[in-house]
Amino acid sequence: MSAPLLLIGAGRMGGALLKGWIARKTGPVIVVEPKPSPELRKLARQKKITLVDAPSQVKAKKLSACVVALKPQILKGEAPVLADFARSGALMISIAAGTHTKSLFQAWGRKARIVRAMPNTPGAVGRGITGLYAAKGATQADKHKATQLLAALGETIWVAKEDLIDSVTAVSGSGPAYLFLMAEAMTEAGIAEGLPRAQAEQLARATVAGAGALLAADKAPASRLREAVTSPGGTTAAALQVLMAEDGLAALMKRAIHAARKRAEELR
Secondary structure (H helix, E strand, C coil), rough: CCEEEEEECCHHHHHHHHHHHHCCCCCCCEEEECCCHHHHHHHHHHCCCCCEEHHCCCCCCCEEEEEEECCCHHHHHHHHHHHHHHHHHCCCEECCCCCCCCHHHHCCCCCCEEEEEEHHHHHHHCCCCEEEEEEEECCHHHHHHHHHHHHEEEEECCCCCCHHHHHHHHHCCCCCHHHHHHHHHHHHHHHHCCHHHHHHHHHHHHHHHHHHHHHHHHCCCHHHHHHCCCCCCCCHHHHHHHHHHCCCHHHHHHHHHHHHHHHHHHCC
């Protein structure tokens, strides 16, 4: 990219994006971060990025895109400050959960080209997935650019309706926490069955991580992989009889994901 890329906010997700862009040699990057980490300051000293404290310090007249990696409650107050970037013609990409394009258009103008993105935390190790939605006015070139930028975190998918971004948030945006909770629960269950805590935690973590790696490597449906582990009348079958009961894991997960989606709607 000849024109610089602007990143607003370099917290957990913004930092992960920046790491991916640098690894991919995306091009010149300007980072706005009022409380930069030591790592961010080091990147600035090495001239791998241009680091500034506030949007008003960005001197570039033309930007390839402006990626806004702020928490929803912060973006609500800061969005109007970024209007000049939108008016300059930069593609505006927001990764704030629950922040509808209606409010972004109000802050950035009706002619703003906006893409909403919902990444997840495995993007920090390049194994994330990001749901993307292009608002009215965004071009195919904009979609291509957004795909390239968010691919720094892992896979990308596009949804046709903005409301589906809330569903993406509930499934994959919040989803890593569900798996971490599963590892916690398996640890506690192992302890209850007599294992020392350190061993129970090691077994649970390795099992969740390993199963995830197998799921990524083997393109067979998850149900088929589950069946391959389950011998009729065996130990796995006994456990699955509990988990697959009418009020078991499937029903619980539906309720949990529905609650997450409803909360995303409330954040608008």
